Amino acid sequence: MYRPHAAVRDLSGDDVSGQPENGKPPSRRPATSVDVARLAGVSRATVSHVLNGQVERFSAETVERVRGAAAALGYVRSTAGRALVRGRGDFIVLAVPHATVTRVQEVIEALSADIEELGFTVVVHFAGVRAGRKAPDRLHHMIETLRPAGVVNLGGLSEDDMEALRAAGCLVLPRYRSGDPNLFIGRLQAGHLHARGRTEIAYAFTGDRRDDPYGPGRAEAVAAFCAEAGLAPPAHLHVPIEAAAARKALERLVSLRGRPVGIACYNDEVALALVFAAKGLGLEVPGDVAVIGVERTEVGQVVSPRLTTVAGDLPAIVGFFRYDLARAYGGAASRPEPPGLTDGYRIYQGETT
Amino acid sequence: MYRPHAAVRDLSGDDVSGQPENGKPPSRRPATSVDVARLAGVSRATVSHVLNGQVERFSAETVERVRGAAAALGYVRSTAGRALVRGRGDFIVLAVPHATVTRVQEVIEALSADIEELGFTVVVHFAGVRAGRKAPDRLHHMIETLRPAGVVNLGGLSEDDMEALRAAGCLVLPRYRSGDPNLFIGRLQAGHLHARGRTEIAYAFTGDRRDDPYGPGRAEAVAAFCAEAGLAPPAHLHVPIEAAAARKALERLVSLRGRPVGIACYNDEVALALVFAAKGLGLEVPGDVAVIGVERTEVGQVVSPRLTTVAGDLPAIVGFFRYDLARAYGGAASRPEPPGLTDGYRIYQGETT
DNA sequence: TTGTAAGCGTTATCAT
DNA sequence: ATGATAACGCTTACAA
Numbered sequence: 001m002y003r004p005h006a007a008v009r010d011l012s013g014d015d016v017s018g019q020p021e022n023g024k025p026p027s028r029r030p031a032t033s034v035d036v037a038r039l040a041g042v043s044r045a046t047v048s049h050v051l052n053g054q055v056e057r058f059s060a061e062t063v064e065r066v067r068g069a070a071a072a073l074g075y076v077r078s079t080a081g082r083a084l085v086r087g088r089g090d091f092i093v094l095a096v097p098h099a100t101v102t103r104v105q106e107v108i109e110a111l112s113a114d115i116e117e118l119g120f121t122v123v124v125h126f127a128g129v130r131a132g133r134k135a136p137d138r139l140h141h142m143i144e145t146l147r148p149a150g151v152v153n154l155g156g157l158s159e160d161d162m163e164a165l166r167a168a169g170c171l172v173l174p175r176y177r178s179g180d181p182n183l184f185i186g187r188l189q190a191g192h193l194h195a196r197g198r199t200e201i202a203y204a205f206t207g208d209r210r211d212d213p214y215g216p217g218r219a220e221a222v223a224a225f226c227a228e229a230g231l232a233p234p235a236h237l238h239v240p241i242e243a244a245a246a247r248k249a250l251e252r253l254v255s256l257r258g259r260p261v262g263i264a265c266y267n268d269e270v271a272l273a274l275v276f277a278a279k280g281l282g283l284e285v286p287g288d289v290a291v292i293g294v295e296r297t298e299v300g301q302v303v304s305p306r307l308t309t310v311a312g313d314l315p316a317i318v319g320f321f322r323y324d325l326a327r328a329y330g331g332a333a334s335r336p337e338p339p340g341l342t343d344g345y346r347i348y349q350g351e352t353t
Numbered sequence: 354m355y356r357p358h359a360a361v362r363d364l365s366g367d368d369v370s371g372q373p374e375n376g377k378p379p380s381r382r383p384a385t386s387v388d389v390a391r392l393a394g395v396s397r398a399t400v401s402h403v404l405n406g407q408v409e410r411f412s413a414e415t416v417e418r419v420r421g422a423a424a425a426l427g428y429v430r431s432t433a434g435r436a437l438v439r440g441r442g443d444f445i446v447l448a449v450p451h452a453t454v455t456r457v458q459e460v461i462e463a464l465s466a467d468i469e470e471l472g473f474t475v476v477v478h479f480a481g482v483r484a485g486r487k488a489p490d491r492l493h494h495m496i497e498t499l500r501p502a503g504v505v506n507l508g509g510l511s512e513d514d515m516e517a518l519r520a521a522g523c524l525v526l527p528r529y530r531s532g533d534p535n536l537f538i539g540r541l542q543a544g545h546l547h548a549r550g551r552t553e554i555a556y557a558f559t560g561d562r563r564d565d566p567y568g569p570g571r572a573e574a575v576a577a578f579c580a581e582a583g584l585a586p587p588a589h590l591h592v593p594i595e596a597a598a599a600r601k602a603l604e605r606l607v608s609l610r611g612r613p614v615g616i617a618c619y620n621d622e623v624a625l626a627l628v629f630a631a632k633g634l635g636l637e638v639p640g641d642v643a644v645i646g647v648e649r650t651e652v653g654q655v656v657s658p659r660l661t662t663v664a665g666d667l668p669a670i671v672g673f674f675r676y677d678l679a680r681a682y683g684g685a686a687s688r689p690e691p692p693g694l695t696d697g698y699r700i701y702q703g704e705t706t
Numbered sequence: 707t708t709g710t711a712a713g714c715g716t717t718a719t720c721a722t
Numbered sequence: 723a724t725g726a727t728a729a730c731g732c733t734t735a736c737a738a
Contacts, residue, residue: 029440030497030500030522032714032715032716033715033716033717034715042724042725043724043725043726044715044716044717044725044726045717045718045724045725045726045727046723046724046725048716048717048718049717049724052717057723057724058723058724059723059724062723062724076494076497076498077498077715077716078437078500078714078715078716079436079442079498079499079500080432080433080436080437080442080500080714080715080716081433081437081714081715081716081717081730082715082716082717083432083433083436083716083730084431084433084434084437084714084715084716084717084729084730084731084732085715085716085717085718085729085730086716086717086730087730089432089433090498098462104458105457105458105479108477108479109451109479112479116491116495121476121495121498121499122476122477122478123474123475123476123477124461124475124476124477126458126461126462126465138469141429142474144383144429145429145430145432145443145474146432146474147383147431147432147433241651241652241654241655242651242654242655243654243655243659246655269651269652269655272652272655272656273652273655276655276656276657279657280657298594298595298622299594299622299625299626299652301594301595301596302594302595302596302599302622302625302626302629303625303629303656304629304632304633306596385730385731385732386731386732386733387731395708395709396708396709396710397709397731397732397733398708398709398710398711398733398734399707399708399709400732401732401733401734402708402733402734405733410707410708411707411708412707412708415707415708430731430732431730431731431732433730433731433732434714434730434731434732434733435731435732435733436714436732437713437714437715437716437730437731437732437733438713438714438731438732438733438734439714439732439733440714707738708737708738709736709737709738710735710736710737710738711734711735711736711737712733712734712735712736713732713733713734714731714732714733715730716729716730717728717729717730718727718728718729719726719727719728719729720725720726720727720728721724721725721726721727722723722724722725722726
């Protein structure tokens with residue numbers, strides 16, 4: 001006889017898994033729609049219909065019986081069967097950049113909750129160079145093997161990647177052209193430095209050579225601001241989060257551009273590295289070197305001098321993705337206006353500007 | 354006629370998704386094993402066998418034809434079909450604690466790479482209190498709906514959670530009793546403070562009230578060390594990553610226990626908060642207040658004073674999980690000895706002790 | 707060495 | 723208002 005579940009028993013019962021086999025096998029076969037149907041005295045089709053909300057077409061009494069039976073058996077639909085018949089899974093892939101974005105965890109958690117509420121399962125995928133430049137391949141493989149309902153790009157995907165995915169028949173969110181938040185952030189930083197009296201402005205990239213999906217856009221925005229304000233084009237520097245290297249980078253900048261100088265940083269970590277590098281070089285902050293970060297990390301606010309930084313609030317950012325998600329999958333009526341991704345970004349004044 | 358794939362077309366083709374329908378539908382039905390079989394001139398069974406590595410049983414020529422056909426068609430197995438027949442999916446769930454573990458991202462990435470190499474797909478699940486105390490339910494639901502091959506507990510699961518999962522027939526890794534790394538870390542911290550001459554020792558928990566899966570074990574280890582060394586039981590304090598609150602907590606500790614005092618901290622962030630709190634209170638570091646963190650975050654090493662901290666190296670930590678994974682799924686022969694989870698943890702001497 | 711056929715759980719269609 | 727059925731793609735015991 002052919003028993004396809006034998007493998008499952010092997011896995012969870014024996015020394016392969018190392019699980020203790022305490023008396024009876026703890027993993028009895030999960031209830032299926034057949035079981036529910038039998039218990040409720042109806043057909044599998046009826047079960048399926050009722051449990052998928054097609055309640056109108058059945059007698060209240062039948063509906064009740066089916067639901068009762070399902071609850072009694074602890075029945076839960078098999079994703080596998082569902083996916084098989086529907087041609088795609090109930091997954092949403094979150095493509096996260098490898099880059100150092102400290103608060104990315106919070107964004108992921110918030111989005112995950114949202115997505116799961118919509119009935120999907122979240123698969124987080126870190127897209128980064130680190131694992132040997134085969135990141136796009138890994139993603140592509142995952143897409144093919146998973147056939148997800150959609151991919152949410154949090155910055156880990158290039159335009160090419162996204163296009164390839166769409167070509168493979170995969171829904172990719174968000175589809176913004178409308179307001180790259182990085183442009184907004186860069187402009188905010190430069191504007192602030194200028195408002196605080198700096199005429200010499202620089203942009204500090206993160207130092208390690210991971211892919212940095214946000215930096216270029218922000219640097220570009222800073223440059224644009226400088227041009228508009230009639231300032232010299234911003235110097236660029238790369239700042240590793242390491243004392244000696246950061247000091248060297250700052251030293252080079254100051255010798256090149258003099259002081260005072262204002263530096264728009266990729267994130268709070270870069271900003272901190274520069275603040276303490278300045279200290280090491282005997283430069284005043286913010287007198288000689290003004291510094292502004294991004295993210296408003298907790299450490300940035302607890303050290304002295306307290307960091308000036310720009311950050312968006314989570315609800316606004318998540319709201320943007322939520323809107324796209326709801327539009328694509330849920331009730332499109334949830335919100336009439338697409339929230340801008342730039343909403344809620346603002347300066348938090350600290351002691352470094 | 355019954356066309357189950359209609360829904361897929363709807364999704365990826367029309368305004369529901371917002372994708373441009375450029376000319377011909379970009380998503381033609383993916384190749385199935387039937388297609389491969391037809392092109393190779395063999396049966397589906399043969400295709401399945403060959404592609405699952407049962408190469409020995411077939412003529413080299415057949416194998417080649419099958420592989421060629423699969424490659425030519427860009428065939429990739431459907432997870433859905435596979436999962437359906439096997440009773441469980443190709444997923445490994447990574448249960449991550451919500452708690453602030455800055456380097457958790459790196460661990461996730463490294464583990465993901467490992468796991469994917471074993472042929473599984475990684476699903477990251479953040480288990481935390483934040484989302485309204487329904488975290489266990491969320492996880493349980495995910496387990497039921499996904500029927501994953503296993504769950505890797507990175508600290509987000511309580512013993513009860515794990516037991517519940519096992520009862521549901523799910524493989525849960527790692528099954529360590531053998532050396533909770535937190536005990537090792539706590540002891541390392543206390544031992545270092547003592548070696549630096551402190552006789553008054555305290556343990557600083559993180560301040561926010563998220564679930565903190567690591568703190569208790571470490572505090573316990575610190576207490577154990579103090580008892581063995583004949584020191585007073587360690588004071589406990591909770592340190593929010595916020596200047597005023599951190600200062601208040603430290604002030605209270607010093608008024609209670611006097612100085613000098615040595616503080617073993619939950620992580621580098623807590624340590625930094627205390628270092629700058631001390632500064633604000635006019636206390637010397639490390640003279641009056643010695644501080645040691647955990648994690649060796651980059652910021653902790655770039656600020657002044659540079660943090661003394663304890664950290665394990667990633668390869669060792671990941672290696673531990675990798676061993677368990679390989680034992681459960683891959684070739685168990687990959688490594689004879691289970692690496693201890695305490696391997697590779699050590700003190701990094703900074704300027705705060 | 708290769709093929710046949712059954713069976714996994716779900717859902718859309720069509721018949722009752 | 724409800725049910726029977728076929729189909730989704732894959733794996734595997736067993737027959738050839």
